[in-house]
Amino acid sequence: MFRTSTFNSASLSRRSVVGLGALGAVGLAAALAGCGSSTGEKAAPGAAGSDTPSYYPADYSKLIDASKAEGGALAIYSNTDQENWAPILRDFKAKYPWTKVSADNLDSDEVFQRQLSESATGKAPADMLVSNAVQAWASYASKPDSLMAYDSPETKELPELAQLMPNVWAMSLDPVGIAYNSALMKEAPTSIADLAKTVSADTGKYKNKITTRDVKGAWGFSVSHAFTEGNTAAWTGLDEILPTARPETSSGTQKEKILSGEYLAGFFISSAVGYPAEKASGGLIKFVLPKDGTVVLGRGIGITPKAPHPATAKLFLDFVLSEAGQNAVAEGGLSSYRENVELTEGRHTYQEVEKLAGKDGIIRVPYKVVPEAEVTAFVSKWNAKLGN
Known part of the structure; x- marks a missing residue:
């Protein structure tokens, strides 16, 4: 009855839903890319900072300095509850004390409607968009210049399913x-x-x-x-x-x-x-x-094309995708997907979903526009x- 999917610490394949527009088979039968031991390694002294992973760019400290110069403010339009956000915002501020994040809780469609209407006036205060409304995300992100291009250093440490669309990552994978x-x-x-x-x-x-x-x-x-x-x-x-x-x-x-x-x-x-x-x-x-x-559903996160605080937005994206960020994601009630997330009571992961639902029972929704x-x-x- 089901198209199969497997997900474990050694390999990963994706069960795709066919018929959602031109989905195709987003096949994943490859080994997890870059989930090795480097995740916890620290940068060499004088590189990006003593608490920055070794795989980050050597000049990552410039991004941190730019965030400080911006004042550290960050505005996020999302459809995510405050209880889900709380541990993420707490730990991000602990890592970058000068930051101040505001995350609105809007309806799924309103996230994009608001961004589009404000962009049309030339005044778009949002730095980032977060939503798990796949159809709305895919429609928005398929438009030219809808997102800021950014190559997060965390991407290569994550399974391929972390990248939902160009410049859109999964903050969580929620059943x-x-x-x-x-x-x-x-x-x-x-x-x-x-x-x-x-x-x-x-x-x-x-x-x-x-x-x-x-x-x-x-x-x-x-x-x-x-x-x-x-x-x-x-x-x-x-x-x-x-x-x-x-x-x-x-x-x-x-x-x-x-x-x-x-x-x-x-x-x-x-x-x-x-x-x-x-x-x-x-x-x-x-x-x-x-x-x-x-x-x-992947809960997509991306940076707006004219983010008022681009450096802080990049820091936030990198944090959410990091091991520390994914632990905070799980603590807030969302389902993280990165390896080495601490599985204490009340935390949930994609791997747990697969175990409970069955490897052949997961229906993942690719970020593709379904024809009207x-x-x-x-x-x-x-x-x-x-x-x-």
């Missing part, structure tokens, strides 16, 4: 799962098919009590479309679930309504919300990865199945 109220649903739905079986056994109980993401938004479309492309039996289960479901525009709203009991469960919930919600609720909300296909006609047809089909 999409099922969240449910454990006080109201005694048995965990282990897959979309399993949830469909539960719903069809008691449609009266579950009518308007299931939530999913609005597919008219870029994020909701990306995950829903990817699941149907990556699982040949997807519509069998969805045909049972969707008549009982109501769409929401954010995982945060879904979380709150599942917690209150307005919804019993939700599917295609971002782990960036699901993992922290499970911890914060003391297990009242449970978050599981569907065994019949777990969609994984295909989007329209999918949205119409999906919404026609939703209940009133």
